[in-house]
Amino acid sequence: MIQQVRYDVGGVITFDPAQAGNPTSATAAVYDPGGAVHITPAPTVIIDGVDTTLAHDEAVGQYTVRLASAADVEAGRYYTITSADGPVHWVRVASIDGTTVTLFEPLTRHFMAGDKFEGNRLELSISAGAATPLDEGYEVRLEYVIDGETYYANITYDVVRSPWPETILAPYQFRQLVPNLAGSWLERTDADGLQFADEIANATERVREDIIDRGYRPDLFRSFDSFRRVVALRVCLQWAEDGVNIPDTFQDTPQEWLDERQEQYITALTRALNTAKSYDANDSGTVTDDERAKKIGARRVVLA
Numbered sequence: 001m002i003q004q005v006r007y008d009v010g011g012v013i014t015f016d017p018a019q020a021g022n023p024t025s026a027t028a029a030v031y032d033p034g035g036a037v038h039i040t041p042a043p044t045v046i047i048d049g050v051d052t053t054l055a056h057d058e059a060v061g062q063y064t065v066r067l068a069s070a071a072d073v074e075a076g077r078y079y080t081i082t083s084a085d086g087p088v089h090w091v092r093v094a095s096i097d098g099t100t101v102t103l104f105e106p107l108t109r110h111f112m113a114g115d116k117f118e119g120n121r122l123e124l125s126i127s128a129g130a131a132t133p134l135d136e137g138y139e140v141r142l143e144y145v146i147d148g149e150t151y152y153a154n155i156t157y158d159v160v161r162s163p164w165p166e167t168i169l170a171p172y173q174f175r176q177l178v179p180n181l182a183g184s185w186l187e188r189t190d191a192d193g194l195q196f197a198d199e200i201a202n203a204t205e206r207v208r209e210d211i212i213d214r215g216y217r218p219d220l221f222r223s224f225d226s227f228r229r230v231v232a233l234r235v236c237l238q239w240a241e242d243g244v245n246i247p248d249t250f251q252d253t254p255q256e257w258l259d260e261r262q263e264q265y266i267t268a269l270t271r272a273l274n275t276a277k278s279y280d281a282n283d284s285g286t287v288t289d290d291e292r293a294k295k296i297g298a299r300r301v302v303l304a
């Protein structure tokens with residue numbers, strides 16, 4: 001996903017390395033779409049503050065671990081536990097109570113007191129003064145060190161008036177929009193309690209990509225309210241594509257269920273594009289009467 005920062009406001013660029021372990025150092029240089037250095041001096045990279053250890057031995061099958069410190073640990077995020085003999089175990093935090101952390105899935109091996117519990121996220125802030133001009137294709141070039149190894153990564157971001165949100169609807173709105181397909185018993189076992197937050201976030205990004213595929217820029221919409229039902233139906237479509245959460249009446253004909261979900265989703269997306277009335281086509285910051293009246297979801301059929 002290409003990240004976005006708000007024009008004249010700024011924002012935070014986030015990077016989660018694939019490598020396990022807490023970075024010991026990290027630097028970044030920011031370039032504009034033309035390849036020139038955009039920010040001088042270079043912004044400071046904030047290294048994940050979670051760099052602690054287990055306070056007690058923890059057995060296979062446990063859903064909780066006790067930490068020496070739970071400072072900066074966040075629910076919903078992934079961290080690593082590294083044992084003294086080397087193996088790394090990725091875990092996702094469900095909740096924090098003091099220094100006790102509850103995980104979404106049980107431990108698959110025994111860990112000892114003193115084993116490392118670490119985060120590896122890197123962040124840097126783009127100030128309001130640097131969040132200009134409006135353009136696509138800014139680049140952050142990262143250099144970071146984990147366990148003595150140096151790694152490099154490039155992150156692309158755009159400066160826009162209306163960043164596409166990470167999620168467009170709340171879990172309770174999802175249940176309201178598709179009540180028959182959003183029961184708590186349908187949550188994945190490795191995300192029980194998230195109330196479909198992962199699925200909603202993934203669907204929000206898929207809708208963004210589908211709008212781009214139609215030749216439009218999602219960030220040019222001044223409001224995203226019209227896309228709430230679209231996102232809800234995109235969740236259901238993803239389930240159908242994955243072959244999960246299929247109603248009993250369609251268990252023997254899953255392709256028919258998938259076809260129905262695709263048709264319903266495409267219809268909803270087209271309707272949302274036609275009725276949003278907030279597409280600022282020339283990126284002026286104001287939606288004109290002509291822009292408001294244009295039905296951008298309509299598809300033209302050309303006969304040979």
